[in-house]
Amino acid sequence: MPGIPSEIWVPIQLTIELAAITTLSLLVVATPLAWWLARSRAAWKEAVAAVVSLPMVLPPTVLGFYLLIALGPDGPGGAIASLWGARTLAFTFTGLVIASIVASMPFVVQPIRNAFAAIGDRPLEVAATLRASPRRAFWTVALPLASPGLLTGAVLGFAHTVGEFGVILMIGGNIPGRTRVMSTAIFDFVETMRWREANMLAGGMVVFAFAVILLMILIEKRFARARG
Amino acid sequence: MSEGETIRAAFKGKLGSFSLDAAFVAPAKGVTALFGPSGCGKTTVLRCIAGLQRLPDGLCVVGGDVWQDPNGAFLPTFRRPLGYVFQEASLFAHLSVRRNLMFGAPRGEGEAAKGKIAFDEVVELLGIKALLDRAPGRLSGGERQRVAIGRALLTEPKLLLMDEPLSALDRTSKDEILPFLERLRDRLSLPIIYITHAIAEVERLADQIVLMEKGRVIGSGPLEELQSDPTLPLAIARDAAVTLDGLIEAYDGRYGLVTLSVRGGSLVAPSAAASAGEHRRVRVIAGDVSLALGPPGLSSILNVLPARVASANAVDANEVVAVIALGPDGTGARLLSRLTRRSWEALGLAEGASVYAQVKAVALAPGRGELG
Numbered sequence: 070m071p072g073i074p075s076e077i078w079v080p081i082q083l084t085i086e087l088a089a090i091t092t093l094s095l096l097v098v099a100t101p102l103a104w105w106l107a108r109s110r111a112a113w114k115e116a117v118a119a120v121v122s123l124p125m126v127l128p129p130t131v132l133g134f135y136l137l138i139a140l141g142p143d144g145p146g147g148a149i150a151s152l153w154g155a156r157t158l159a160f161t162f163t164g165l166v167i168a169s170i171v172a173s174m175p176f177v178v179q180p181i182r183n184a185f186a187a188i189g190d191r192p193l194e195v196a197a198t199l200r201a202s203p204r205r206a207f208w209t210v211a212l213p214l215a216s217p218g219l220l221t222g223a224v225l226g227f228a229h230t231v232g233e234f235g236v237i238l239m240i241g242g243n244i245p246g247r248t249r250v251m252s253t254a255i256f257d258f259v260e261t262m263r264w265r266e267a268n269m270l271a272g273g274m275v276v277f278a279f280a281v282i283l284l285m286i287l288i289e290k291r292f293a294r295a296r297g
Numbered sequence: 298m299s300e301g302e303t304i305r306a307a308f309k310g311k312l313g314s315f316s317l318d319a320a321f322v323a324p325a326k327g328v329t330a331l332f333g334p335s336g337c338g339k340t341t342v343l344r345c346i347a348g349l350q351r352l353p354d355g356l357c358v359v360g361g362d363v364w365q366d367p368n369g370a371f372l373p374t375f376r377r378p379l380g381y382v383f384q385e386a387s388l389f390a391h392l393s394v395r396r397n398l399m400f401g402a403p404r405g406e407g408e409a410a411k412g413k414i415a416f417d418e419v420v421e422l423l424g425i426k427a428l429l430d431r432a433p434g435r436l437s438g439g440e441r442q443r444v445a446i447g448r449a450l451l452t453e454p455k456l457l458l459m460d461e462p463l464s465a466l467d468r469t470s471k472d473e474i475l476p477f478l479e480r481l482r483d484r485l486s487l488p489i490i491y492i493t494h495a496i497a498e499v500e501r502l503a504d505q506i507v508l509m510e511k512g513r514v515i516g517s518g519p520l521e522e523l524q525s526d527p528t529l530p531l532a533i534a535r536d537a538a539v540t541l542d543g544l545i546e547a548y549d550g551r552y553g554l555v556t557l558s559v560r561g562g563s564l565v566a567p568s569a570a571a572s573a574g575e576h577r578r579v580r581v582i583a584g585d586v587s588l589a590l591g592p593p594g595l596s597s598i599l600n601v602l603p604a605r606v607a608s609a610n611a612v613d614a615n616e617v618v619a620v621i622a623l624g625p626d627g628t629g630a631r632l633l634s635r636l637t638r639r640s641w642e643a644l645g646l647a648e649g650a651s652v653y654a655q656v657k658a659v660a661l662a663p664g665r666g667e668l669g
Contacts, residue, residue, distance in 0.1 A: 195389070200376075210389060216391075
């Protein structure tokens with residue numbers, strides 16, 4: 070983009086890419102998980118819910134530390150990386166995506182689970198009496214009815230990934246062009262006393278956050294109106 | 298009744314602190330009312346029939362098709378050819394009325410062509426044409442329930458289950474829907490199991506009745522028979538009445554009266570114009586029937602019928618309910634008569650006694666032509 074120095078523009082691009090891929094992956098992974106958490110009667114499901122929620126309370130450095138080990142050459146991440154001849158997933162963009170998925174998971178699972186729980190049994194029972202198989206009931210009834218929750222989850226997941234700092238720094242190492250995203254770039258600019266650049270990125274984040282929240286409120290209002 | 302023409306259901310088990318042990322056989326035609334006080338297990342039975350709830354040793358055979366048997370056979374709900382109308386309409390909030398209606402309709406042109414229940418017919422029957430493109434959130438309670446009934450019908454069910462479809466509605470909406478239900482019963486040859494705790498709905502709609510109390514079936518059979526069975530709570534209730542099938546013989550326009558024949562006699566009742574040969578539901582309240590030993594002289598009472606006392610039961614210390622069989626030989630339809638014990642003794646009445654039943658009021662259900 071003309072007029073914007075690449076040391077600012079590249080982290081922005083990378084951040085959007087990371088957040089988009091993370092959000093899409095999270096919707097695919099978190100939706101079935103949230104469905105199971107909302108509907109299962111298994112006694113141990115709350116243990117699973119607690120594990121999923123851990124990143125919400127753990128210090129990012131703790132989460133980042135264990136992710137670093139897991140993604141490193143001696144962890145499962147290293148084994149996966151060896152499939153295409155690499156040594157490790159740490160300090161790579163792929164590693165950032167995996168770490169972001171784990172770190173943002175609770176922010177996506179929670180609203181979707183609540184949305185599924187709020188639907189209750191009745192619409193699914195109705196669907197069954199109308200010949201809908203459980204699969205069809207999920208796609209044509211549960212998912213559309215829970216769509217505000219999915220939207221909230223996606224927005225929160227995206228925003229949280231954009232804002233993640235500690236985990237990213239531990240896993241990514243702030244390598245320009247590869248793993249330096251907006252949050253770590255701001256940190257870097259501040260460290261080197263480049264207030265103007267830091268301000269450009271930080272100010273942009275404030276505007277972005279405002280836009281996200283406004284958008285969410287407007288969409289929720291539209292949903293509420295459509296449902297009457 | 299052969300297996301192919303009945304609905305057989307038997308469910309037994311504990312649900313929390315409630316124990317259910319209910320079994321009945323009903324003909325697979327007309328309206329069968331599941332009747333009983335709130336909390337007697339009616340809804341649980343209906344949910345078991347639908348497969349929404351599973352009691353391990355349950356049995357459910359509809360028109361010869363096994364939906365569940367104690368050997369472990371269990372058809373999941375979505376494979377059972379049934380329609381279900383819940384107490385609250387439970388329309389899908391994210392779909393328009395039209396798409397709600399079409400949700401369960403068989404898809405594919407071939408099927409639609411041979412389908413028995415056409416979309417336009419249902420829309421017309423339920424009077425919901427103007428609502429088709431609206432969102433469910435913008436409908437009144439009565440409109441919503443009509444759409445829910447239409448949605449269930451369009452799945453082309455072999456059995457329609459209705460769980461107190463009127464109970465969540467106010468008086469006006471109830472009055473708005475009842476005629477639609479009567480039309481449904483008369484126009485479609487579809488067996489219906491209808492849950493209610495309102496005897497008025499039973500009297501207007503039901504052909505058979507299954508009486509429930511505390512998780513058990515205490516009686517089942519044709520409505521007329523159970524209403525006049527003094528061992529069941531219906532006959533000794535304060536508002537006890539019998540419902541008879543009447544065949545219109547003549548209409549007297551000068552006085553606005555019809556003459557109907559019932560088994561063992563004929564009745565005269567006020568009515569709008571009606572043509573001979575039509576069947577009408579006739580309701581006679583126990584409190585409107587008094588007994589005399591001989592034919593009374595001149596009287597304002599139009600209906601005086603020779604009959605015999607079939608049985609009598611004390612309601613309390615001072616009141617008696619007698620079952621009266623019409624006809625001089627007592628082989629006709631049965632009425633109930635509520636009288637004081639003093640009258641009972643003064644007339645020297647006993648089972649088998651010949652009496653004249655004087656019927657003060659006869660109520661007719663509206664005919665098909667009057668439903669608009």
